[in-house]
Amino acid sequence: MGDSLAVLLAELREDEALALVRGSLEGGADPLSLVEELRQGMTEVGRRFEAGEYFLSELIMSAEIFKEAVEIIGPHLQGGSGADKGSIVLGTVKGDIHDIGKNIVSTLLRCEGYEVHDLGVDVEPAAFVRKLEETGARLLALSGLLTLAFDSMKETVAAVAEAGLRERVRVILGGGPVNERVVEYAGADAFGEDAAQAVRLANRYLGA
Numbered sequence: 001m002g003d004s005l006a007v008l009l010a011e012l013r014e015d016e017a018l019a020l021v022r023g024s025l026e027g028g029a030d031p032l033s034l035v036e037e038l039r040q041g042m043t044e045v046g047r048r049f050e051a052g053e054y055f056l057s058e059l060i061m062s063a064e065i066f067k068e069a070v071e072i073i074g075p076h077l078q079g080g081s082g083a084d085k086g087s088i089v090l091g092t093v094k095g096d097i098h099d100i101g102k103n104i105v106s107t108l109l110r111c112e113g114y115e116v117h118d119l120g121v122d123v124e125p126a127a128f129v130r131k132l133e134e135t136g137a138r139l140l141a142l143s144g145l146l147t148l149a150f151d152s153m154k155e156t157v158a159a160v161a162e163a164g165l166r167e168r169v170r171v172i173l174g175g176g177p178v179n180e181r182v183v184e185y186a187g188a189d190a191f192g193e194d195a196a197q198a199v200r201l202a203n204r205y206l207g208a
């Protein structure tokens, strides 16, 4: 047997990783398990970066391979439950451009039947508020991986409150370093450690 998808991604072996993704899908592999393997590969990339074995160029390279792989997997995930369980506004907060985890969250929520309004990265608090007003969504999901994202999360929750929407809108947080203390600091409702938890929280708050 060859190396696993997680190993191929961590070692930045792009062609082999993408070939394995295609081959696995053709062989009937569960697309979600492939996403999970990719996530494990990214965790290893992060570890190597922190250990000084990888530099920014390797981070960028790994992110590109990850995105290409998810593009191949995406169509196999779609269709989902076909249900319409409600709207969610999602984005990576101001000052932060990490979006790999957010995109996984978005994909899984869509598969579960939610209509996800993904505003992308580096999103200003006012843009979140506008989208909540426009869509009537009752759930706001904020992603952030940088420590400075905590302040942006706090500002975003404050802007939602200022617009008079806080009663209606639940706010959930996620991204590498987010924990219960960040929830308290930002004035949010809950956080999730992975995309599956994002789905559980959405089901809890939107009553599905």
Ligand code: B12
Residues within 6 Å of the ligand: 039, 042, 043, 045, 046, 047, 049, 050, 056, 059, 060, 063, 095, 096, 097, 098, 099, 100, 101, 102, 104, 105, 141, 142, 143, 144, 145, 146, 147, 148, 172, 173, 174, 175, 176, 177, 191, 192, 193, 194, 195, 196, 197, 198, 201
């Ligand atoms: C890939 C990566 C990048 C890529 C991002 C590409 C992209 N399109 O996203 C690039 C190369 C661009 C990048 C840039 C930078 N990065 Co960077 N990056 C990473 C790395 C290696 C992996 C992140 C990742 O994608 N993980 C995989 C995903 C799947 O995990 P995840 O995001 O946590 O998401 C999961 C959960 O958290 C959860 N989740 C995510 N969002 C949400 C939301 C909700 C609501 C819920 C419920 C759940 C949820 O579900 C996801 C799926 O399971 C991390 C290291 C690490 N170990 O995390 C550093 C890291 C985050 N980066 C870091 C830094 C410092 C930077 C830069 C400032 C570097 C620089 N000097 O320029 C810039 C930041 C620029 C900016 N303004 O944002 C630091 C942050 C340190 C800190 N505490 O602030 C880290 C921790 C590396 C380190 N140890 O130094 N980075």
